[in-house]
Amino acid sequence: MSNSDTSSIIHAGLWLVATPIGNLEDLSPRAAAVLCAASVICCEDTRHSGSLLKRIGASPERLIVANDHTEHDAIEEVLSLLAGGAVVAFISDAGTPAISDPGERMVRAAIAAGYPVHATPGPAAFVMAATLSGLPTSRIAFDGFLPRSGSERRERLTEVARERRTIVLYEAPHRLERTLVDLAEVCGEDRTIVLARELTKLHEEFWRGSICDAITHARTVEPRGEYVLIIAPHETAQIEVTDELIREELSNRTSRGLSKRDSIDEVTAALGVSRKRVYALAVES
Ligand code: SAM
Numbered sequence: 496m497s498n499s500d501t502s503s504i505i506h507a508g509l510w511l512v513a514t515p516i517g518n519l520e521d522l523s524p525r526a527a528a529v530l531c532a533a534s535v536i537c538c539e540d541t542r543h544s545g546s547l548l549k550r551i552g553a554s555p556e557r558l559i560v561a562n563d564h565t566e567h568d569a570i571e572e573v574l575s576l577l578a579g580g581a582v583v584a585f586i587s588d589a590g591t592p593a594i595s596d597p598g599e600r601m602v603r604a605a606i607a608a609g610y611p612v613h614a615t616p617g618p619a620a621f622v623m624a625a626t627l628s629g630l631p632t633s634r635i636a637f638d639g640f641l642p643r644s645g646s647e648r649r650e651r652l653t654e655v656a657r658e659r660r661t662i663v664l665y666e667a668p669h670r671l672e673r674t675l676v677d678l679a680e681v682c683g684e685d686r687t688i689v690l691a692r693e694l695t696k697l698h699e700e701f702w703r704g705s706i707c708d709a710i711t712h713a714r715t716v717e718p719r720g721e722y723v724l725i726i727a728p729h730e731t732a733q734i735e736v737t738d739e740l741i742r743e744e745l746s747n748r749t750s751r752g753l754s755k756r757d758s759i760d761e762v763t764a765a766l767g768v769s770r771k772r773v774y775a776l777a778v779e780s
Contacts, residue, residue: 505528505529505532505582506582506611506613507577507580507581507582507611508577508582508583508605508610508611508612508613509573509577509583509585509601509602509605509610509611509612509613510529510533510582510583510584510585510612510613510614510615511585511591511592511593511598511602511612511613511614511615512526512529512530512584512585512586512592512614512615512617513526513590513591513592513614513615513616513617513618513619514526514544514547514586514587514588514589514590514617514618515547515589515590515617515618515695516589516590516618516619516620516623516694516695516721517589517693517694517695517696517699518695518696519547519550521617521618521695522547522551522617523615523617525615526615526617527551527553529582529584529615530548530551530553530555530584530586531551531552531553532582533553533555533581533582533583533584534555534556534557534576534581534582534583535555535556535557535558535559535573535576535581535582535583535584536548536553536555536557536558536559536583536584536585536586537558537559537560537561537569537573537583537584537585537586537601538558538559538560538561538585538586538587538588539560539561539562539586539587539588539596539597540560540562540588541558541560543588544558544586544588545558547586555584559572559573561573561585561597561598561601562597563597566597566598566600566601567600569601570600570601570604573601573604573605574604574605574608574610577605577608577610578610585597585598585601589618589620590618590619590620591616591617591618591619594619594621594637594639595639595640595665618695620665620691620694620721620723621637621663621665621723623691623694623695624663624689624691624694624723624725625637625661625663625725627691627701628661628689628691628701628703628725629689629703630661630687630689630725630726630727630728631660631661631727631728632661634659634660634661634728635660635661635662635663636658636660636661636662636663637663638651638654638655638662638663638664639664639665640664640665640666640667641655641664641666641674643670648677649757649760650760652677652678652680652681652764653681653760653761653763653764655678655681655682655726656678656681656682656729656761656764656765657729657764657767658726658728658729659728659729660728661725661726661727661728662725662726662728663723663724663725663726664723664724664726665722665723665724666722666723666724667722668718668719668720668721668722669718671690671713671718671722671724672710672713672714672718674724675688675706675709675710675713675724676710678706678724678726679706679707679710680748680761680765681761681764681765682706682726682729682764682765683706683765684705684706684707685705685706685707686705686706686726686727686729687703687704687705687706687726687727688703688704688705688706688709688724688725688726688727689701689702689703689724689725689726690702690703690709690712690713690722690723690724691722691723691724691725692718692720692721692722692723693720693721694721694723696720698720706726729764729767730767736766736767736768738776740766741762741766741768741772741773741776742776744762744765744766745758745759745762745773745776745777748761748762755777758777759773759774759777
């Protein structure tokens with residue numbers, strides 16, 4: 496065993512264990528070894544994870560439910576197990592825990608209490624989607640799920656539109672069309688987007704094109720399954736952004752019923768100009 500090989504050492508502490516996002520063969524041997532060695536496994540759903548654990552012959556003394564609602568309550572119990580020197584594994588329904596899934600609070604609590612934290616890295620939908628998108632991967636912004644509504648959603652959309660890194664989002668199939676329409680408004684219809692669907696599963700699919708065409712695609716296919724959206728970074732417009740163009744973009748939005756403030760935000764993001772300039776033109780009329 497080389498110095499860098501820790502494959503056979505399973506230290507006491509909290510282990511975040513990545514599990515498959517579709518194809519069960521993607522569970523790493525080390526992940527299986529940790530799950531078999533753990534005396535306690537935290538999971539979102541005992542039935543869902545039970546079949547994975549059965550498949551690899553893992554039979555922990557206990558399963559603790561740690562989902563979005565119960566993770567906080569499970570912390571105290573996990574900390575007392577860690578105090579006794581236990582190997583506690585933490586898994587989510589799919590992929591890497593703490594990535595749009597429970598895990599973050601548990602890790603923070605274990606670190607704060609001075610217990611070791613480890614991981615068996617593995618599947619994460621956003622990594623696979625970004626690396627196969629064909630878009631730049633040297634700088635990536637993972638933004639998880641967008642807020643569903645309200646000013647929080649609008650603010651995040653504006654940030655996405657301005658982002659200079661490739662942006663990766665998660666989205667549910669029934670909200671895909673709505674999100675694409677919102678993205679078109681802030682990013683412009685021509686921005687390149689990739690829709691990565693059902694990764695590692697039978698119907699894995701990558702769709703690549705403009706946001707405008709993605710909307711048509713979503714309206715045609717009736718989205719099903721799991722989706723990751725990968726959006727090309729914002730590039731400073733090559734065309735000259737004249738005051739006339741800014742006025743036109745503002746008036747398009749206000750005539751659609753958007754408030755002055757939201758119109759300013761959107762136009763600022765879409766044209767990549769300063770908010771001060773857009774504001775000045777918005778208030779002059
Ligand atoms: N922890 C997971 C990970 O590491 O990717 C993410 C869990 S999050 C609750 C679920 C979302 O991840 C889905 O709505 C979808 O956007 C994305 N996702 C998970 N598995 C996927 C797959 N096989 N194909 C495409 N997207 C997937």
